[in-house]
Amino acid sequence: MSLIVQKYGGSSVADATRIKAVRDRIKATVAQGHQVVVVVSAMGKTTDTLVGLADAVVEKALDLQQKEQQHSLDQQSDPQARAREMDLLLSAGEQISIALLSMSLQSIGQPAIALTGAQVPIITEPHHTRARVLRIETGHVRECLDAGKVVIIAGFQGVAIATDGQQPTRQITTFGRGGSDTSAVAIAAAIGAEICEIYTDVPGILTTDPRIVPEARLLDQITCDEMLELASQGAKVLHPRAVEIARNFGVKMAVRSSWLEDPGTVVISPTLASGNYQALEVNRFVEGITSDRSQAKIAILGVPDCPGIAAQLFGALSGAGLNIDLIVQSIQEPANLNDIAFTVDRQELTQARTVVEHLELEHAAIVCDPAIAIVSIVGVGMIGRPGIAAQMFMALGKAGVNIQMISTSEIKISCVIAEHSYDQAIAALQDVFAVQEISSAIGLPIKASNSDASTQIPNQIPNQKPEQSPDAPVRGVALDLNRTRLAIKNVPDRPGVAASIFQCLADRSISVDTIIQSQPGQQYNDIAFTVPVADLNQAEAVLKNAAMELGYGEVVKDEAIAKVSIVGTGMIEQPGVAAQMFTAFAKAGINIEMIATSEIKVSCVVRQEDAIVALKTIHQAFNLAQES
Ligand SMILES: Nc1ncnc2c1ncn2[C@@H]1O[C@H](COP(=O)(O)OP(=O)(O)O)[C@@H](O)[C@H]1O
Numbered sequence: 001m002s003l004i005v006q007k008y009g010g011s012s013v014a015d016a017t018r019i020k021a022v023r024d025r026i027k028a029t030v031a032q033g034h035q036v037v038v039v040v041s042a043m044g045k046t047t048d049t050l051v052g053l054a055d056a057v058v059e060k061a062l063d064l065q066q067k068e069q070q071h072s073l074d075q076q077s078d079p080q081a082r083a084r085e086m087d088l089l090l091s092a093g094e095q096i097s098i099a100l101l102s103m104s105l106q107s108i109g110q111p112a113i114a115l116t117g118a119q120v121p122i123i124t125e126p127h128h129t130r131a132r133v134l135r136i137e138t139g140h141v142r143e144c145l146d147a148g149k150v151v152i153i154a155g156f157q158g159v160a161i162a163t164d165g166q167q168p169t170r171q172i173t174t175f176g177r178g179g180s181d182t183s184a185v186a187i188a189a190a191i192g193a194e195i196c197e198i199y200t201d202v203p204g205i206l207t208t209d210p211r212i213v214p215e216a217r218l219l220d221q222i223t224c225d226e227m228l229e230l231a232s233q234g235a236k237v238l239h240p241r242a243v244e245i246a247r248n249f250g251v252k253m254a255v256r257s258s259w260l261e262d263p264g265t266v267v268i269s270p271t272l273a274s275g276n277y278q279a280l281e282v283n284r285f286v287e288g289i290t291s292d293r294s295q296a297k298i299a300i301l302g303v304p305d306c307p308g309i310a311a312q313l314f315g316a317l318s319g320a321g322l323n324i325d326l327i328v329q330s331i332q333e334p335a336n337l338n339d340i341a342f343t344v345d346r347q348e349l350t351q352a353r354t355v356v357e358h359l360e361l362e363h364a365a366i367v368c369d370p371a372i373a374i375v376s377i378v379g380v381g382m383i384g385r386p387g388i389a390a391q392m393f394m395a396l397g398k399a400g401v402n403i404q405m406i407s408t409s410e411i412k413i414s415c416v417i418a419e420h421s422y423d424q425a426i427a428a429l430q431d432v433f434a435v436q437e438i439s440s441a442i443g444l445p446i447k448a449s450n451s452d453a454s455t456q457i458p459n460q461i462p463n464q465k466p467e468q469s470p471d472a473p474v475r476g477v478a479l480d481l482n483r484t485r486l487a488i489k490n491v492p493d494r495p496g497v498a499a500s501i502f503q504c505l506a507d508r509s510i511s512v513d514t515i516i517q518s519q520p521g522q523q524y525n526d527i528a529f530t531v532p533v534a535d536l537n538q539a540e541a542v543l544k545n546a547a548m549e550l551g552y553g554e555v556v557k558d559e560a561i562a563k564v565s566i567v568g569t570g571m572i573e574q575p576g577v578a579a580q581m582f583t584a585f586a587k588a589g590i591n592i593e594m595i596a597t598s599e600i601k602v603s604c605v606v607r608q609e610d611a612i613v614a615l616k617t618i619h620q621a622f623n624l625a626q627e628s
């Protein structure tokens with residue numbers, strides 16, 4: 001007999017007929033001799049409806065300034081007040097579905113019990129609307145299972161217990177939209193389930209969203225690292241935090257269709273001996289520091305902002321057999337011109353420079369710098385924690401280290417710095433992240449040497465190197481339409497400024513993604529990044545307010561963008577994958593506005609009107625469609 005956790009999403013329990021179908025599937029699993037814990041989401045679009053109601057009953061701030069003033073008023077009175085009620089409201093959606101499913105099971109003679117997150121209890125941080133799981137007390141759930149009941153738990157919610165007053169208070173918390181997957185995997189980790197099955201309205205994880213690209217192919221399996229990037233870049237089939245927990249605790253996971261018997265997709269997680277179940281979601285923010293002193297930087301300033309340039313450049317470099325590590329393409333300054341900067345192996349700098357010069361990019365200036373170092377912090381726990389990037393930049397700023405280039409992915413933040421600042425940078429990062437209670441708990445030794453080209457995270461953290469996928473370099477592509485871009489012009493090029501900018505945003509819990517800092521010009525550079533649509537106005541207002549103090553220029557927003565990404569662990573070993581993506585865009589006449597790369601992902605910001613074509617184009621370019 002095994003213990004299985006099954007999660008059914010909103011689409012699977014959208015109405016009474018579907019609830020009955022889910023009930024039958026659960027009953028069949030019990031009949032096979034398994035104990036079953038079920039996690040369910042709110043029925044259909046219930047959560048959206050509740051969010052709409054909340055919006056409809058509050059007064060709206062009219063302009064940005066008012067919004068920011070209102071924000072500071074909120075802060076003076078009770079910053080948690082609205083969020084607290086929002087959690088109460090939204091958690092009700094899941095409460096309806098657990099009760100209905102339990103009654104349905106009971107009606108066919110299957111003992112069952114419905115539990116809210118607080119009744120389990122699932123103990124979370126005291127952060128409303130975005131709480132992380134601290135621990136799950138599994139005693140009551142086990143008793144119910146041993147009594148022969150199916151335990152049905154409300155997804156996406158928990159309880160925060162405050163003990164600072166005389167009487168401990170209990171507050172309902174939620175995990176953020178899509179958070180039921182996280183509930184399921186956290187429960188599976190805490191209770192030691194054999195497998196966590198995520199049931200949804202598609203047959204499993206496909207090469208991309210089948211709603212946009214119907215010929216998307218079902219993947220038999222995918223690694224946690226790949227899934228983490230895909231989920232963070234807009235593939236909503238799994239919540240990134242669920243994948244983070246599966247990866248950290250070695251939870252076996254499968255994504256399957258609620259209507260089919262097919263095996264779906266297995267998400268491959270590492271095999272781990274044990275984990276800290278007392279700190280389920282907060283035990284690892286930054287897992288390690290990596291550094292690379294073998295690279296050199298080439299910046300091409302003032303290239304025309306038109307389709308095909310990136311393809312021409314990186315196509316030529318890959319044609320010459322040169323492997324490019326970090327690529328950053330920043331916004332146009334002045335208009336219609338871009339700066340593209342990238343790093344290559346130092347030994348290959350001269351060759352790379354020759355290739356670039358041969359391209360004769362009109363009016364572009366080529367700047368080479370062999371004396372750089374790349375320092376990065378790595379950790380799946382950085383997802384959705386806006387303060388970590390700010391903390392890194394602050395540490396470097398305080399140590400007097402100037403940041404020349406920044407490139408971020410969801411799980412890695414890399415900064416290009418002058419090589420002579422290397423020792424200070426490493427000491428500062430080690431200091432900040434190692435002394436943190438959380439980080440020190442996992443130990444944070446760093447290895448960094450000249451000889452070791454790319455120093456990886458410490459060995460004692462199991463399975464840190466991305467597991468290799470069996471086939472193609474690109475396994476999936478994702479589209480994120482939930483992002484907008486902010487660009488800050490003329491940011492003074494001195495230590496600490498980036499830190500202050502991102503701290504302002506982190507203080508307001510605004511998650512920043514794809515941060516790109518251009519190559520410094522005349523003591524100034526531009527910083528561009530993306531923020532969620534919902535946070536755009538507040539982020540803009542905050543940054544405009546801080547402009548005088550921090551000494552930067554205009555803050556420009558762009559709402560009509562989309563981010564398109566390719567993901568695959570196989571691209572680590574295969575040069576030219578980025579060039580292939582850029583070439584496909586060029587052929588389709590799609591202009592790339594920003595580029596950010598990590599080892600297993602390349603993301604491009606494009607115009608929103610080009611988004612769907614861009615997604616279809618790269619899906620086809622990497623031969624991801626199913627055979628017809
Ligand atoms: N790569 C992908 N593979 C499968 N589904 C995807 C992918 N990218 C996006 N999706 C979308 O994710 C949806 C499932 O997630 P979601 O709507 O949250 O389901 P649920 O209601 O079951 O939680 C699918 O209907 C599909 O449109």
Ligand SMILES: N[C@@H](CC(=O)OP(=O)(O)O)C(=O)O
Nearest residue numbers: 009010041047177178179180
């Ligand atoms: N009901 C919540 C939580 C959730 O995870 O839902 P779903 O599994 O349907 O994506 C939401 O809509 O955000």
